[in-house]
Amino acid sequence: MAKNTEIELKLLLSKEDLERLLTLDFMVQAVREGSRKVRHLVSTYYDTQELTLKEHGIAYRVRDKGDGSFEATVKTQKQSAGGLSERLELNLPLAEAQPVLDGFAALGLGFELSELAPCGVQALFTVDVQRITYILDYAGAVCELAIDKGAIRCGEKSDSIDEVEIELLEGEVQALLELKERIAAAVTLRAEERSKFARGLALLQG
Template structure:
């Protein structure tokens, strides 16, 4: 894995009731994983300029809150195939809920963000609100994978879309192990490979111009 690269497999639950089943029981008994769920509540706001400059450059900007913790994130569009999302990601912890591209100034992507913004203002596009059950697992080949089971909603004004999905993020090791874990989960539970990110679904919900053309 390259530094600041996110490799993630997304799986959508076909039945919302499966969420409680998954988080209440053993995830995959046959793998004998050491399991301990961490429960987190997230509130996230996504930003862009009025003319969607960052969307045009394949970049997403967000501010995520969990309790008293705030994290600003920038991601590239990267590649997506068969539910596998590969993209660059930069995260910066903040002391308060005050988002701007200036928080990324010390990172390799900072100058590019400032150039795209060119003095324009950032506006909130939409939000996500969800509860996450998360755990870190070690696969037989010692690959480290973060398992996150999310349920909540994408919200834009009076409109909303449900979130009910599993994200498997490779923290270290071989992407083959990530795919094997996804395959094992799909054989145990009725899951569908998900090519749309929460950001992509939010853009569709908000009616972003570039999305209306697709």
């Protein structure tokens, strides 16, 4: 797995199936003891009025991580199928929840966002979720299971979020796919092909 590459599954489950998922024998065995965390995350997505960053395949957000720390993130879509997505993800620590456009070239983007947005960016929409996470040790891989509940808000419009993400932190992608198959054999799930960014853009555009 290449450095700075995010590989994750995004899944939709009913409340009942989610509760059942956490009690399945193989999931109970995989959850690392003491790894459960609960956080309140508020992420604001930014772009130019013309959506220049989007036109270059870039999603840019600033996140309040709920623990007094802040982070700017650039994601570039690589591929997505069956709920499995792979993309470049670059994170830049911030002193406050304000957009910073320079600093990503050195992280691996190859250029600065300010080159695409010389006049700055504006807020598009906000994603506000409670995230519960667990670390999973499964088939030689390390994954993070994240349960997100909340909403995407764009002006007076909103769209609820109720989804599960499983991100591969270490190991081979085959372990992640095997885990998905075992989950699918035990509970009813649907793959969520749309990112939160794509869902937010849908609200923004109508």
